[in-house]
Amino acid sequence: xxxxxxxxxFEKAVEILSKRWTSLIVFQLLSGPQRFAQIDxxxxxxxxxxxxxxxxxxxxxxxxxxxxxxxxxxxxxxSLSDKGRALAPIFGEIAKWSSEWLPVPE
Amino acid sequence: xxxxxxxxxFEKAVEILSKRWTSLIVFQLLSGPQRFAQIDxxxxxxxxxxxxxxxxxxxxxxxxxxxxxxxxxxxxxxSLSDKGRALAPIFGEIAKWSSEWLPVPE
DNA sequence: TAATATCAGTTACATAAAGTAACTAAGTGA
DNA sequence: TCACTTAGTTACTTTATGTAACTGATATTA
Numbered sequence: 001x002x003x004x005x006x007x008x009x010f011e012k013a014v015e016i017l018s019k020r021w022t023s024l025i026v027f028q029l030l031s032g033p034q035r036f037a038q039i040d041x042x043x044x045x046x047x048x049x050x051x052x053x054x055x056x057x058x059x060x061x062x063x064x065x066x067x068x069x070x071x072x073x074x075x076x077x078x079s080l081s082d083k084g085r086a087l088a089p090i091f092g093e094i095a096k097w098s099s100e101w102l103p104v105p106e
Numbered sequence: 107x108x109x110x111x112x113x114x115x116f117e118k119a120v121e122i123l124s125k126r127w128t129s130l131i132v133f134q135l136l137s138g139p140q141r142f143a144q145i146d147x148x149x150x151x152x153x154x155x156x157x158x159x160x161x162x163x164x165x166x167x168x169x170x171x172x173x174x175x176x177x178x179x180x181x182x183x184x185s186l187s188d189k190g191r192a193l194a195p196i197f198g199e200i201a202k203w204s205s206e207w208l209p210v211p212e
Numbered sequence: 213t214a215a216t217a218t219c220a221g222t223t224a225c226a227t228a229a230a231g232t233a234a235c236t237a238a239g240t241g242a
Numbered sequence: 243t244c245a246c247t248t249a250g251t252t253a254c255t256t257t258a259t260g261t262a263a264c265t266g267a268t269a270t271t272a
Contacts, residue, residue: 013203013204013208018126018129020125023124024124027120048222072269073220073269074220074267089199093195094119095116101192102115103115126229142249153231179248180249182248
């Protein structure tokens with residue numbers, strides 16, 4: 001009756017992706033580099049506080065890059081690293097599943 | 107500067123999958139029908155309370171099936187529906203990404 | 213000149229979600 | 243009778259998230 005433990009890297013990936021907002025932020029960044037306010041507007045119900053937290057976490061994971069342009073006012077661009085862009089196929093499969101199995105809203 | 111709204115079905119799929127524990131429960135059930143206590147043990151840090159909640163939600167979404175065998179003591183089996191099994195390719199892509207991009211723990 | 217706006221956040225506070233441990237009911241076995 | 247099983251539930255605590263106001267440097271508007 002012993003269970004085999006789950007692969008820790010797989011578990012880590014699920015942990016990253018299943019944190020609230022993370023997936024939507026990454027998906028949003030798949031369309032190209034964006035500024036804080038742009039991401040905030042694209043994900044209408046996220047709070048600036050959590051967006052800020054998630055971007056830091058994703059940067060720390062090496063999924064998101066943060067580049068500061070010392071203009072006036074300062075411009076900060078968030079974008080995906082190679083590691084981040086490599087998540088695209090996961091979203092492709094989610095899109096397939098959702099179009100096949102979820103009902104079209106009325 | 108207007109954003110295109112995200113596909114509501116895709117958004118719903120992400121919402122389902124990114125709720126804490128949901129993905130791991132579904133992944134666990136991909137290995138076959140299981141009882142409450144089995145799932146509970148396979149996912150060592152989940153509480154019975156949350157497992158119970160998630161199974162109800164997944165049943166409600168049509169992803170999980172709950173079958174009661176009126177034995178003594180009662181046996182209840184949780185399994186994936188077709189809709190639930192169709193999530194497998196998503197996990198396949200997560201597994202690929204994690205083995206390619208996440209470090210092997212020491 | 214003063215008020216207002218922008219950007220990229222932060223802070224304090226309130227609510228919602230998740231974790232912990234004890235408990236339930238129906239029945240079995242010692 | 244006491245202890246044990248299964249599939250949960252309950253009360254309570256801790257953590258996560260949401261809300262709204264605020265920061266500071268600069269620019270624009272009245």
